[in-house]
Amino acid sequence: MNTFDPDALECLAAIVEEGGFERAARRLSITQSAVSQRLRALEAQVGTVLIVRSRPLKATSAGQLLLKHTRMLRLLRADLERDLKELAPSSLRGAHEEERISIAINADSIATWALPALNALAGQGLPMEIVTDDQDFTHEWLRQGQVLGCVTTLRQALRGCRVVPLGAMAYIAVATPALARQKLADNVLTAHNFRDITFVAFNRKDDMQSEFVGKAFGLKRVTLNQLFVPSSEGQVRAVLAGWGASVVPRLLTQPLLDQGLLVDVAPGCILPIQLYWHCWNLESDVLDALSLALTRAAAVALAT
Numbered sequence: 001m002n003t004f005d006p007d008a009l010e011c012l013a014a015i016v017e018e019g020g021f022e023r024a025a026r027r028l029s030i031t032q033s034a035v036s037q038r039l040r041a042l043e044a045q046v047g048t049v050l051i052v053r054s055r056p057l058k059a060t061s062a063g064q065l066l067l068k069h070t071r072m073l074r075l076l077r078a079d080l081e082r083d084l085k086e087l088a089p090s091s092l093r094g095a096h097e098e099e100r101i102s103i104a105i106n107a108d109s110i111a112t113w114a115l116p117a118l119n120a121l122a123g124q125g126l127p128m129e130i131v132t133d134d135q136d137f138t139h140e141w142l143r144q145g146q147v148l149g150c151v152t153t154l155r156q157a158l159r160g161c162r163v164v165p166l167g168a169m170a171y172i173a174v175a176t177p178a179l180a181r182q183k184l185a186d187n188v189l190t191a192h193n194f195r196d197i198t199f200v201a202f203n204r205k206d207d208m209q210s211e212f213v214g215k216a217f218g219l220k221r222v223t224l225n226q227l228f229v230p231s232s233e234g235q236v237r238a239v240l241a242g243w244g245a246s247v248v249p250r251l252l253t254q255p256l257l258d259q260g261l262l263v264d265v266a267p268g269c270i271l272p273i274q275l276y277w278h279c280w281n282l283e284s285d286v287l288d289a290l291s292l293a294l295t296r297a298a299a300v301a302l303a304t
Helices: 006-018 021-028 032-046 061-087 107-111 119-123 138-143 177-183 208-217 232-240 250-258 285-301
Strands: 101-106 128-133 149-152 161-175 198-201 225-228 246-249 271-280
Touching (some): 006 021, 006 032, 006 061, 032 061, 061 101, 061 285, 101 107, 101 285, 119 285, 128 138, 138 149, 149 285, 161 208, 161 285, 198 208, 198 232, 208 246, 232 246, 246 250, 271 285
Parallel strands (some): 101 149, 198 225
Antiparallel strands (some): 161 246, 161 271
8 A cells, every 4th residue: 555645645635624725835834836746746646636626625535535544644643742742741842733633513512511621632732623513514524534523413423433422402592682572472482473583593504493493383394584693602692682583502591591681582492402422433542532521521511
């Protein structure tokens, strides 16, 4: 089997992750011409094209395989760094940009329990990159080899991966007291008035709002008037500004409910979303540390 030049592999990864040759060159501190030369040499060695020159740039199937291999090498280097830190702290150099350990976490978890879970690892210098997406789609990043692990709603383990249940995040429907009084009879959301209020969703992939309404009122098909704000905290700020109601994590809104700045417009209606941690099934201290940190934090923050 061919041995691939690590610099060429990281060059390929930089082109894809940065979205272009010029940005890859800046990240690697080399010229754009050198980036092109490394890619051509790697493509010649593999015997096929690795990058589709489209907008945005994307890896071919062969390129995706090499990207996954590159990220495995990063994981091995991160494990080595941790071991060396214990044996010879003075021998450690600073982590390079290209040695980032990437994981995908849904935005609501980032906004509530997941970031505090990773404080210790960040403090130890682990070069993390957190990719955010809807919880129903984060596993696609793992399936494509773009990250080492993900928090997702998918229960079944992906091929070559292991899965750990994290618990359930509780979602509730909230609005400002003023909006509830203006739009909802008795300040309560019902099967007859939910169309009278605008819902603030995360993005067009987010079906949380319609799923909540459908389950709360036993409706099979739900059409909502929606606005889109691609941030969990942004959704809450939009609700506070009176844009509409939103179905968001109770963890995120409980302090605002306690202060009376928001009200639960569907009392007794809670939508529990089960979350799972998936990661590559490899022997790795770094992966084990990530898994332990996330599962411990989830056990405290999420319902079992």
